[in-house]
Amino acid sequence: MDELQLAEQMLSCVTKMRRALDERLKVYGLSVPRKRVLGALTEGPVRQGTLAAAFAVTPRTITELVDGLQRDGLVERRDDPADRRARLVCLTPAGRLADEQAKAARAEVIGGMFADLPAEDRAALARILTSIDHRLGAVPLDERTR
Amino acid sequence: MDELQLAEQMLSCVTKMRRALDERLKVYGLSVPRKRVLGALTEGPVRQGTLAAAFAVTPRTITELVDGLQRDGLVERRDDPADRRARLVCLTPAGRLADEQAKAARAEVIGGMFADLPAEDRAALARILTSIDHRLGAVPLDERTR
DNA sequence: TATTGTTATACTCTATAACTATA
C-alpha cells in the first residue's frame, strides 16, 4: 500500500518533531498544549471559551491547562468587565518570557528539520500539504498558535 | 517564518488524520496505540519487551495497553516456553477480527487523504518526507506497525 | 432559557521507581 506508507512517513516525521519539541519545551516547564495556550495570549487577554473554540477542545480541558499555567505563575485569570461569567486569561511577565524562549526553541527544532531542503522541495511540500489539508476538511483549529 | 508554516501544515494534516482515525477506530473499541499493538501481533505471539522496544515506550506502557486489550478479549497472555520470566502476547480471534476491521477503516481514511493526489506528487512527498525523517534521526520505532 | 466556566469523575497514554521471579 503506497498510501499507507506515505501516511506512516508523515506520522513518523510529526512524532519525532513533537518529541523533539516536547524535550526542548520541558526546560521551560512547558508542553505543546501549554505552549499553544501561551502563544494564543501574546496579543492580549483571551476568554477561556475562546481558547476552547480555537483549539477545538472542551472548556474543561482549558480549565485544566489554565489551572496548571496559573499554578506555575505563567498566566493570570481576570474578570471580564464585559461579562461577569467569563474569565480572561492573560500572560504574566514570566509567561511572556517562557513563551518567547519556547518560540526560539521551536524555531531551532523546526529549522533543523528543513535546514537542507531545497527551495523547490519546500514549495512542493507546502503545495501538497495544503491540498491534503483541504481534503481532510475545513481547518477547525488555529494551527498558527501551536 | 516559512519553515514554521511548513511544520504547522504537517501538524495540521497529521492531527486531522489522527482524529479521523481515532473516530473510526473507536467503533471497534480501539485507539491508535491499541491498534498498533494488535497490528504487531498478526504474524504471531510477541513478547511485551519486544513491543516496548518496537514502539519506543517503557515496559510499563505495554503492561497498561495489554491489560486493556486483554480485558476486552482482544489479546491473551501466554507463558513464553523459552523464558519463564517473559510473557507472550497473542491475538484472540476477536482481536484478529478487530485488527482487520481497523485496518480497513484506516485504509479508507488514508485513501481519502491521498485520493486525488497525482502520482508525481506522491513520489515527491515520499522523497521529501524521507529526507526530513532522516534529518530528525534514526528511526527508533517500527512505524510500519502503526 | 442559554451561556461561561467550574466541580466531579473517569479514561488513555505515558513515565519513574521499587519489587518479584527468573536467568
Next chain:
DNA sequence: TATAGTTATAGAGTATAACAATA
C-alpha cells in the same frame, strides 16, 4: 548481577455530566 514484567504512583491531556452564576 542482569533481565522481564509487574505493582505502585504520578501526571498530562482529554472527555461527559451536573451545576452555579450570569446573561
